[in-house]
Amino acid sequence: xxxxxxxxxxxxxxFFRGFTIALMIIVNTSGDWSHVYAPLRHAKWHGCTxxxxxxxxFMFIIGVSMWFAFGKYERKWSPALVMKIxxxxxxxxVIGLLLNKFxxxxxxxxxxxILGVPQRLALGYGLASVLVLSLNRRMLIWVxxxxxxxxxxxxxxxxxxxxxxxxxxxxxxxxxxxxxFGDSHLYHGDGIAFDPEGLLSTLPAIVTVILGxxxxxxLAYRSQQKDLLVRDLLVFGLICGxxxxxxxxxxxxxxxxxxxxxxxxxxxxxxxGLAASVWLLDVRGWRNGTGFFLAFGANALFxxxxxxxxxxxxxxxxxxxGADTISAADWIYTTVFKPIEGAxxxxxxxxxxxxxxxxxxxxxxxxxxxxxxx
Numbered sequence: 001x002x003x004x005x006x007x008x009x010x011x012x013x014x015f016f017r018g019f020t021i022a023l024m025i026i027v028n029t030s031g032d033w034s035h036v037y038a039p040l041r042h043a044k045w046h047g048c049t050x051x052x053x054x055x056x057x058f059m060f061i062i063g064v065s066m067w068f069a070f071g072k073y074e075r076k077w078s079p080a081l082v083m084k085i086x087x088x089x090x091x092x093x094v095i096g097l098l099l100n101k102f103x104x105x106x107x108x109x110x111x112x113x114i115l116g117v118p119q120r121l122a123l124g125y126g127l128a129s130v131l132v133l134s135l136n137r138r139m140l141i142w143v144x145x146x147x148x149x150x151x152x153x154x155x156x157x158x159x160x161x162x163x164x165x166x167x168x169x170x171x172x173x174x175x176x177x178x179x180x181f182g183d184s185h186l187y188h189g190d191g192i193a194f195d196p197e198g199l200l201s202t203l204p205a206i207v208t209v210i211l212g213x214x215x216x217x218x219l220a221y222r223s224q225q226k227d228l229l230v231r232d233l234l235v236f237g238l239i240c241g242x243x244x245x246x247x248x249x250x251x252x253x254x255x256x257x258x259x260x261x262x263x264x265x266x267x268x269x270x271x272x273g274l275a276a277s278v279w280l281l282d283v284r285g286w287r288n289g290t291g292f293f294l295a296f297g298a299n300a301l302f303x304x305x306x307x308x309x310x311x312x313x314x315x316x317x318x319x320x321x322g323a324d325t326i327s328a329a330d331w332i333y334t335t336v337f338k339p340i341e342g343a344x345x346x347x348x349x350x351x352x353x354x355x356x357x358x359x360x361x362x363x364x365x366x367x368x369x370x371x372x373x374x
Contacts (some may be wrong), residue, residue: 012278016057019277022355022359028351037347056205057270060209061270063215067213067219070132088122089129090122096116096122099308102309115181115186124208128210151203151204173201176199207267241265244261244262244263302362302374306361306362
């Protein structure tokens, strides 16, 4: 089922997806990473900022969309659906690998990062697909709970050298990734070899997608009772959110570890956000400004990949200026945006304008009714 056919029933789905992508582009393309508004920063370790809710919201809405997309196959296993799932999983994973190396494919092969955001989307989508197509709703809920408890048990039981099981240096996620991939193939943005999209932490991320699937089922079940749908999403969202906050007392909310408490907390907020979107668009009939986000929502994965490729390309174009080497992205920021204020606002303005540039491309595709499937 295409994005446009989904929106015929629930504009809120594409709206929510598009809003998430717009935020994702903004938080990923700050003009100056030394000057970023606090809400647009990720939590350093434990805790959760608004920015930490963007990625799980996107995985959540993928789960919602899966419910509608798999309806074409009656949500049952078939050769055609198996091929669809395998092709999309493989394509997303390969795109992630290529993005990790772009555009320097000719060097540093021994430090090519294996995991990343598209890879997590791929594995979350592929593995969640197996579960949602194999289990009924009751079993799906029980298995999801089991996954979250199992992940907690693994991290608690297997810390490195008996140290803090939830610390950056000693968690089981990092230990497993180092064993499987080696330090040189992991992310080093936190100062050491640790991948925030680690293989083990993909396990609870599957549940994030499943929460979306269950919400999609609720959207279909309450399609003629949208007021009750909003109520149900709010209730379930608040239950999940407060359960995550309660679990945080024992298993800290942590995006980089994708802890079980984080799954429930972020998933609950995503449900509340979807409820608000349904109420505004599908109950109240609000349309002013929605087209902006619908343009992103119709080609969400393309928008994300395009935004990453473009900023990486601008960062890769470099030249010498005096004793310094400057990239095209840095030149644009320092020439156009930095003189405006020189700190957080200039940094944000660069990211906001960059998001608008990506939107122009997606808007053209949306007007032309071109939907790029990834």
